[in-house]
Ligand SMILES: Nc1ncnc2c1ncn2[C@@H]1O[C@H](COP(=O)(O)OP(=O)(O)OP(=O)(O)O)[C@@H](O)[C@H]1O
């Protein structure tokens with residue numbers, strides 16, 4: 001407790017209450033530093049013996065890089081790193097926005113079927129895209145799969161919101177069950193499509209279920225990165241609105257938030273970020289639930305800081321998970337989705353336990 | 362002014378309000394009374410633009426249907442009958458959320474002042490969800506007070522719409538909160554409050570709109586509406602209206618659960 005009035009009855013500066021948002025904002029810096037450290041570490045870890053400091057030393061001496069060094073760094077490790085950062089940020093921000101929108105810390109694109117919807121969109125594009133008229137295909141190019149994933153994610157988010165939310169109140173049970181149904185439906189349709197796929201398409205498809213950054217390339221990034229950047233940047237403007245929404249839709253409107261418009265924007269952000277992430281990396285789960293949850297524990301639920309911190313920590317976490325996935329069974333590679341699931345599923349259960357009795361599940 | 366004309370609200374298949382006219386003037390505390398389910402909350406929600414309705418609602422001379430959310434938010438604050446909070450915000454943060462439209466920098470100060478007004482300054486950094494029901498209700502009131510800031514601004518009076526603001530409060534805080542509303546009205550603002558406690562209403566309100574089954578049974582100054590006959594008809598129970606000793610305001614003494622028990 002803090003003394004808020006001095007003897008004269010004047011309000012004094014209250015240190016304790018003010019500090020939570022400030023602390024959350026200071027966390028931006030620490031997380032950014034962590035991100036840089038993790039990124040550098042990630043560039044040095046790999047199957048080949050190329051070491052970042054060797055490269056840095058040769059560069060400092062003005063020597064030319066060997067062809068091998070250049071290929072490993074520029075065409076393998078760097079795109080993979082950038083993709084890890086982008087996908088991690090996208091998944092974590094999607095989770096934070098979705099939890100704010102559904103007013104529930106258990107909402108996550110992976111758990112409630114949005115990723116499955118996005119995956120279905122992507123699979124549709126891979127398998128049926130070849131049937132499109134060549135002119136159209138050429139026009140859409142590498143963007144076809146991310147766009148289809150975005151569309152799939154968008155449709156499933158809207159469906160889910162319609163089913164699970166009545167007059168601004170989200171039923172957790174309905175949300176999770178609807179997520180299961182959506183996931184099952186997407187899985188079934190995907191199964192049919194897999195039968196129709198040819199061999200090269202099949203190879204493209206295998207990694208959806210597992211989730212992996214192994215397919216990283218500049219081409220894929222060119223398609224997904226703009227969507228992720230736009231939606232993550234867009235989401236960062238939702239802070240105040242999502243805070244207000246925590247008090248319920250009616251109160252948010254009373255406070256002056258254009259609730260309907262803001263909800264549409266939030267759904268677009270979730271769909272865009274999740275869709276693009278799923279399009280390039282498949283179903284990497286639990287990032288969206290673990291990252292915002294840890295941040296809420298560390299520095300409070302204020303979305304004005306939470307969204308940006310989620311982007312930073314999500315990016316760092318996914319790059320770390322990727323390193324683990326590359327190192328732990330080296331020289332082979334574990335799908336990163338397994339690593340995030342091992343890290344994330346216990347946290348999910350923990351939240352469930354803590355919520356029991358509070359939420360009508 | 363708040364002026365509602367010929368309001369009809371249909372929820373699901375129920376016509377909850379039918380042909381209701383309602384007026385409230387700045388400088389006054391207007392109470393909405395009536396039995397459970399008579400449509401008090403529904404009327405308040407129509408007045409604040411939360412519900413689809415037929416008819417018109419004007420606030421300070423402007424049709425609320427034509428005003429965007431931010432414009433309405435700068436004219437009036439709304440305390441709902443029940444509120445649920447989704448994430449573990451502190452009491453202070455909840456009040457600050459009410460200041461969503463900005464006034465950067467002054468946020469924390471204004472929020473702390475509002476908390477102090479409802480006697481909760483010392484709970485500023487407590488998680489809202491850990492507060493008692495009555496404390497939560499007072500935090501919500503502080504949020505509304507912080508949002509509205511002042512009873513009168515250059516472009517007209519400000520309004521408080523309160524749905525049962527004292528339903529969860531002890532007697533001292535009931536008086537305190539009603540006094541806050543009274544002071545707001547005396548300073549030139551307008552207050553519309555749904556009330557169950559008839560004696561508190563008699564003490565603090567200027568006018569009453571008495572609802573019954575979606576209709577206005579009586580509306581007018583307290584002394585006119587608070588008669589033994591009107592009140593017992595509205596609530597369907599036996600009671601007697603007398604005069605309280607000191608201030609001489611009407612005083613309602615309940616008698617028996619049914620009218621027939623004469
Ligand atoms: N969404 C809804 N759908 C159908 N009927 C509704 C809905 N909301 C309220 N009602 C009905 O409308 C009537 C008026 O409800 P309202 O909440 O306005 O009552 P109230 O006067 O505020 O009662 P209380 O004193 O219990 O708060 C009630 O009979 C209620 O059952």
Ligand SMILES: [Mg+2]
Nearest residue numbers: 401402403442
């Ligand atoms: Mg009510």
